Amino acid sequence: MVLSVFLPAVPQLSVTNGDSGAVLLSYAVEPGDTFVVGYIHSVNKSLVEDHFVITEDHRIMVESTSFVAYGAGIPEPEEGQTLTITEDAVVIDGIDRLADPYRLFVGVIADHRFSMGSGDSIHLKDLVPPQTTLIFQVERQPLWQLLTTKP
Numbered sequence: 001m002v003l004s005v006f007l008p009a010v011p012q013l014s015v016t017n018g019d020s021g022a023v024l025l026s027y028a029v030e031p032g033d034t035f036v037v038g039y040i041h042s043v044n045k046s047l048v049e050d051h052f053v054i055t056e057d058h059r060i061m062v063e064s065t066s067f068v069a070y071g072a073g074i075p076e077p078e079e080g081q082t083l084t085i086t087e088d089a090v091v092i093d094g095i096d097r098l099a100d101p102y103r104l105f106v107g108v109i110a111d112h113r114f115s116m117g118s119g120d121s122i123h124l125k126d127l128v129p130p131q132t133t134l135i136f137q138v139e140r141q142p143l144w145q146l147l148t149t150k151p
Contacts, residue, residue: 018133
């Protein structure tokens with residue numbers, strides 16, 4: 001029984017402090033699970049949201065991005081991607097690009113936030129100081145680590 005606490009458990013999306021290596025957040029995931037990273041665009045000051053999905057082989061894939069208005073650094077759709085304009089947002093879908101692991105530099109002004117599935121949004125500056133790198137990756141974590149990590 002004691003050994004099972006140290007053996008790898010179910011796949012977890014972990015958010016790790018890139019400087020210290022500390023696991024800050026951990027969520028059990030299955031293929032098809034989604035999460036969103038949002039931020040305030042530095043030029044046009046509007047919300048941008050990048051949508052991610054967990055693939056069949058437990059990797060992180062950028063699925064789509066949504067934003068209110070184009071600004072510097074906002075991508076144009078590439079071949080095979082679709083652009084949809086609604087009253088609320090511009091959406092580029094079909095990006096389907098692996099980002100595994102996904103590294104994010106928490107901005108000073110961007111107010112980066114994270115939400116898993118339809119869960120509440122977490123302001124990443126509440127987890128780490130701005131200008132800290134966070135690493136999002138799917139890994140199998142031992143039970144002892146799952147019991148000591150939020151949420």
